[in-house]
Amino acid sequence: MSPEDRRVWRFISAAGLGMALGVPLSMALGVSYDYTLTNVALGGTLLGILCGMVGTFAVLRRQSLIGDTLSHAALPGVVIAFLLFGREPSALLLGAAMTGGLGVLLVNWLVSTTRLKQDAAMGIVLTAFFAIGVALLSYIQGRAGASQAGLERFIFGQAAAMVERDVLMLGAACAVVGTALLAFWKELKLLSFDPDFARANGLPTARLSALLSALKVTVIVLGLQLAGVILMVGLLIAPAVAARQWTRRLEQMIVLAMLFGAFSGGSGAVLSALEGGLPTGPLMIAVAFSLVMLALALAPERGVLWQLWRRQLRREV
Amino acid sequence: MTNASYALEINDLTVAYNHKPVLWDVDLCVPSGVLMAIIGPNGAGKSTLIKAALGLIPRAAGDVRFFGLPLRQARSRIGYVPQRSSVDWDFPITALDAVMMGLYGKLGWLRRPNGRARQAALEALEQVGMAPFAERQIGQLSGGQQQRVFLARALVQDADLYFMDEPFAAVDAVTERAIVSLLHRLRDRGKTVIVVHHDLQTVTQYFNWVTLLNVEVIASGATQNVFTEENIRRTYGGRIGALPAASGTSQGKSAYVA
Numbered sequence: 001m002s003p004e005d006r007r008v009w010r011f012i013s014a015a016g017l018g019m020a021l022g023v024p025l026s027m028a029l030g031v032s033y034d035y036t037l038t039n040v041a042l043g044g045t046l047l048g049i050l051c052g053m054v055g056t057f058a059v060l061r062r063q064s065l066i067g068d069t070l071s072h073a074a075l076p077g078v079v080i081a082f083l084l085f086g087r088e089p090s091a092l093l094l095g096a097a098m099t100g101g102l103g104v105l106l107v108n109w110l111v112s113t114t115r116l117k118q119d120a121a122m123g124i125v126l127t128a129f130f131a132i133g134v135a136l137l138s139y140i141q142g143r144a145g146a147s148q149a150g151l152e153r154f155i156f157g158q159a160a161a162m163v164e165r166d167v168l169m170l171g172a173a174c175a176v177v178g179t180a181l182l183a184f185w186k187e188l189k190l191l192s193f194d195p196d197f198a199r200a201n202g203l204p205t206a207r208l209s210a211l212l213s214a215l216k217v218t219v220i221v222l223g224l225q226l227a228g229v230i231l232m233v234g235l236l237i238a239p240a241v242a243a244r245q246w247t248r249r250l251e252q253m254i255v256l257a258m259l260f261g262a263f264s265g266g267s268g269a270v271l272s273a274l275e276g277g278l279p280t281g282p283l284m285i286a287v288a289f290s291l292v293m294l295a296l297a298l299a300p301e302r303g304v305l306w307q308l309w310r311r312q313l314r315r316e317v
Numbered sequence: 318m319t320n321a322s323y324a325l326e327i328n329d330l331t332v333a334y335n336h337k338p339v340l341w342d343v344d345l346c347v348p349s350g351v352l353m354a355i356i357g358p359n360g361a362g363k364s365t366l367i368k369a370a371l372g373l374i375p376r377a378a379g380d381v382r383f384f385g386l387p388l389r390q391a392r393s394r395i396g397y398v399p400q401r402s403s404v405d406w407d408f409p410i411t412a413l414d415a416v417m418m419g420l421y422g423k424l425g426w427l428r429r430p431n432g433r434a435r436q437a438a439l440e441a442l443e444q445v446g447m448a449p450f451a452e453r454q455i456g457q458l459s460g461g462q463q464q465r466v467f468l469a470r471a472l473v474q475d476a477d478l479y480f481m482d483e484p485f486a487a488v489d490a491v492t493e494r495a496i497v498s499l500l501h502r503l504r505d506r507g508k509t510v511i512v513v514h515h516d517l518q519t520v521t522q523y524f525n526w527v528t529l530l531n532v533e534v535i536a537s538g539a540t541q542n543v544f545t546e547e548n549i550r551r552t553y554g555g556r557i558g559a560l561p562a563a564s565g566t567s568q569g570k571s572a573y574v575a
Contacts, residue, residue, distance in 0.1 A: 002452040183427060190418050194404045200371045200397040201422030248454035250409045
């Protein structure tokens with residue numbers, strides 16, 4: 001391990017410790033972690049870890065915005081599933097996954113068969129699916145009994161809805177996603193860096209890409225009710241973007257992204273639960289965004305301040 | 318009628334983008350042990366030829382064999398150096414990490430590169446004069462150094478047939494010399510190397526075999542036989558100012574780079 005690697009690992013440990021101190025600090029400030037708040041905090045943290053893992057690959061493969069299409073396109077699925085099956089949570093998740101996946105397939109189909117470029121195709125599909133979702137949502141809002149369904153929480157996210165069952169599901173997802181990434185680590189690393197070379201070496205690149213997409217769909221769908229369809233993608237990519245600034249190794253980047261994600265998700269969820277009315281998604285994104293700004297400003301080598309300082313040094317010489 | 322003494326044998330290869338042929342009915346036989354340049358104007362399909370042979374892009378028709386075998390069975394004997402511009406050099410890995418990727422195909426699933434893989438990667442970096450930069454992030458390297466990392470990654474593949482896509486594009490003199498000496502060492506070890514090349518001036522100096530390509534194969538064979546003014550003119554059409562005199566007697570200073 002080179003001295004620079006060791007420095008970064010030390011930084012990661014220190015950052016982890018500092019962020020973990022947030023829990024005793026908030027307790028000292030009078031926050032009491034009762035049963036509900038513990039669920040909320042754990043759920044947000046686990047979701048952030050998931051986002052860090054999957055977001056690292058999404059950012060490096062330049063597929064950040066596909067996640068945005070996916071999450072927006074999931075809204076009609078949620079509403080349709082509610083209309084058909086009622087409040088059954090697994091039905092809602094399945095509905096989200098289905099229209100979300102359909103949206104992404106539609107984008108791919110548009111790009112491959114028409115002359116539309118990917119950004120335009122995403123813009124159209126994302127807004128169309130979201131519009132259908134919102135229209136359906138206002139339609140069922142008017143029906144008796146549906147107003148208590150709380151489907152609006154899928155738009156901006158609602159931490160208060162977190163129950164033990166959700167936390168367990170997020171924990172299981174962490175184990176599954178983490179195991180998949182560990183098992184195929186070197187293949188996914190090569191696929192992300194140089195897909196042509198990977199294919200020339202006989203790696204099944206299409207199947208590996210599909211695996212990454214499946215993991216991404218899982219994470220986004222599980223995160224929807226906590227972070228909301230509009231801002232979900234922010235929690236997916238911001239921790240990875242911040243992490244990228246501090247390191248030059250993929251192994252360190254993903255650990256740091258998980259840490260940043262955990263902090264953003266956990267603190268965002270807790271803040272929202274404390275302030276009853278505040279939606280969770282925006283708070284999580286606000287925390288993640290501050291981490292990105294800090295990283296862009298302060299990171300060694302890549303940070304803005306670092307570069308200004310170096311330019312100053314050069315001028316003095 | 319396949320022949321195992323050919324390192325690469327292509328029959329009737331056609332590739333099209335949006336119904337427009339990029340490669341048309343290409344037949345090509347490359348004997349084992351040659352250093353071959355593929356030359357031709359921009360858009361002639363030079364990179365496409367390599368990518369289609371390696372199965373990276375779909376082919377409309379044609380058959381490709383390596384040492385008489387289909388790609389699937391010959392994969393472990395083939396090394397590949399993609400164009401440098403085809404990847405994101407800001408990717409968070411070190412030069413050593415990048416070189417070790419050349420071993421992933423042989424390692425197999427669920428296996429991690431061990432100390433021996435690391436040693437092999439370091440030796441490959443040493444061979445291209447990059448050992449001191451092993452722990453650098455690849456984005457901190459110059460263009461020529463990045464190219465040498467790609468070459469080292471192909472070296473650890475320990476292949477019998479190498480495809481290199483424009484390794485000489487925009488590199489410094491040190492790198493150019495490193496690549497040339499590497500090519501000669503590979504040939505001395507009986508390897509076959511196929512290089513997409515841009516600089517007509519150096520063809521006779523670096524390569525003993527050449528294929529002139531412009532959608533179709535214009536000519537292919539030993540450099541002294543087929544690298545003639547006539548063939549070059551047929552390949553480049555009227556799009557080249559000064560043509561080198563036939564068979565490497567060119568001493569002029571004018572650039573023949575198309």
